[in-house]
Amino acid sequence: MLCFHSVTTPALSAGGSAHVSVDAFKSFIRIGRRLGEFVPLAELVRRHQAGRTTAGLLAVTFDDAYAAVLTELADFISAQSVPVTVFVTTEAAATGARFWWDRVDDAHTRVPRERWRAFEDACGLPDEYRQGQPRGFGPLRPFRQWMLATDAGRWPDRLEPVLRQLEREIGDEPAHRSMTFEEIAVLNRLPEVDIGVHTATHPVLPLLSDDSLRREIEAAHMALRERFSGVLPMLAIPFGLYDQRTLRIARSSGMLASFTLAGTLRTSNGDGGVPRLCITTNDTGMALGIRLCGLTDVVRRWASSDLVTYPDLPSPTT
Numbered sequence: 472m473l474c475f476h477s478v479t480t481p482a483l484s485a486g487g488s489a490h491v492s493v494d495a496f497k498s499f500i501r502i503g504r505r506l507g508e509f510v511p512l513a514e515l516v517r518r519h520q521a522g523r524t525t526a527g528l529l530a531v532t533f534d535d536a537y538a539a540v541l542t543e544l545a546d547f548i549s550a551q552s553v554p555v556t557v558f559v560t561t562e563a564a565a566t567g568a569r570f571w572w573d574r575v576d577d578a579h580t581r582v583p584r585e586r587w588r589a590f591e592d593a594c595g596l597p598d599e600y601r602q603g604q605p606r607g608f609g610p611l612r613p614f615r616q617w618m619l620a621t622d623a624g625r626w627p628d629r630l631e632p633v634l635r636q637l638e639r640e641i642g643d644e645p646a647h648r649s650m651t652f653e654e655i656a657v658l659n660r661l662p663e664v665d666i667g668v669h670t671a672t673h674p675v676l677p678l679l680s681d682d683s684l685r686r687e688i689e690a691a692h693m694a695l696r697e698r699f700s701g702v703l704p705m706l707a708i709p710f711g712l713y714d715q716r717t718l719r720i721a722r723s724s725g726m727l728a729s730f731t732l733a734g735t736l737r738t739s740n741g742d743g744g745v746p747r748l749c750i751t752t753n754d755t756g757m758a759l760g761i762r763l764c765g766l767t768d769v770v771r772r773w774a775s776s777d778l779v780t781y782p783d784l785p786s787p788t789t
Contacts, residue, residue, distance in 0.1 A: 472515065472530045472747040473503070474707075474732060477537035477647045478544060485647055487576030488752040493543050499750060499759055500553055503529045511554040511665060513703055516728050516745070531555045532730065532747060534669060534707050536564055538650045541658045548663050557658065558669035558707035558730075561694040563649035570649070570673070571626035571634075572615065577645040578637050579611055586637075593633045603788040619785035624675040624710055652698055659699055667703040668692050668726065677714045677784055684717065688724040706730065711749070714781045718743040731782075 477490040491499075503509060512530040519525055533540050536559040548555055563570065579587055591601075591614055600613040618624065638644060650658065658664050670676070670687040671694070679687065688706060695702045704727050708717065711732030721729045722743055733746030750759065783789040 472512065472532060472730065472745070473499070474532050474534060474730070474747040474749045476534055477539045479539075480543060483539060483543070483646050485573065485576065485645075486578070486580035487573065489572075490537075490539075490647060491750060491752055491754070493547075495752075495754075496544065497547060499754075500531075500551065502759055509553055512556040512667070512705070513665065516705065519745070520728075532667075532707065533557045535560055535570065535673070536650045536655055536669070538567065538648050538654060541650055541654050545658060545661065549661050552663060554663050554665070556665045556667050556703060556705075557655070558667045559655060559691070559695060560649060560669045560673045560709075561671050561691045563673070564652050564655060567648050567651040567654070569645050569647065571618070573645045573647045574634060574638065575611065575614065577643075578634070578641060581641045581643075582637065586640075590633065590637050594630050597787070599787040616785040616787075616789070619675050619710060619712070620678075620787075623678040625672055656699065665701070665703050666695055666699050667705045667707060668695065669707045670709055673709045675710055675712050675785065676708060676717045677712060681716070681720060684720050685724050688721055688726065692725065703727075708732075708744075712782055712784060713744060714784075 475491065475496065477485065478493045478496050479485050479490050480493055500509075507527040507529045509529050509531060512532060515525055515528055515530045518528070531553060533555060536557050540555075540557060547553070560570075562568070578590070582590070587610075594614070596614055596617050600617045604612045604616060618626075655666065659666055668688060668691050671691045672687065674687060676684050676687065692702070692704065704725050706721050706726040706729045708721075708729055708731055713729065713731060718729050728745050729743055730747050731744045732749040733744070748759075
């Protein structure tokens with residue numbers, strides 16, 4: 472299962488690595504077709520849950536229902552008959568909102584280091600996050616992990632004036648945004664497109680109470696079912712952060728499967744989490760081919776017999 476977010480063009484750039492170019496996406500689809508067959512996500516899940524083989528089968532998913540999927544990829548998806556599932560964050564889709572991580576990524580690439588440090592100070596980023604984060608994840612890691620840990624991944628109103636000031640200095644807004652419900656309806660008319668659940672507000676689910684976690688899933692599912700037919704009762708877990716409680720509540724909220732960003736092809740271990748490969752600008756066609764062939768998993772199993780079941784939650788040092 473391949474997880475994409477948005478796509479870029481020369482006129483639609485992005486500061487972060489989550490959004491691959493249109494040409495790269497098309498290349499990945501061509502490579503996938505050489506190595507297997509693309510099928511609807513629901514079919515892949517049905518086979519998996521029935522204990523049938525899924526060897527050679529691939530599914531394409533898009534998290535966050537970015538508008539560029541409609542404007543830049545709809546014709547390609549239709550012409551190539553590529554089944555895709557788009558996971559929707561419903562509060563963002565109500566207005567076509569921009570996500571805070573795109574805004575932060577774009578702003579960071581357009582200001583000097585000193586101005587970015589001043590922005591972090593104005594937001595209140597603690598020094599323990601600056602000093603404790605692994606350097607290999609880049610300069611935005613401290614701010615991102617702090618946001619995930621302190622506000623459960625939701626952009627707080629108190630920081631909006633600080634970010635808006637930075638964006639006014641840049642003189643531009645991030646190009647990438649969520650589709651509106653009306654735009655999703657247009658995309659959903661394509662027979663290749665299915666719609667799935669990505670929560671109401673895209674929080675870090677393990678940091679919520681049981682009731683809040685359940686509301687995030689059920690409210691989003693209800694909002695989608697009110698507008699679209701055939702919504703898949705399947706959850707794409709925000710930020711790829713989850714634990715056993717998250718999966719249990721998702722199941723009790725009617726989700727048939729919960730998709731992670733495990734970066735592995737291993738089958739789920741019975742906890743309900745189904746791994747996907749998250750594709751970013753760091754991936755090349757050759758690297759994707761290696762991952763699809765399972766060689767990365769072989770190396771991981773050889774290098775470590777103690778595989779982590781659940782991802783570390785954000786903290787000053789993780």
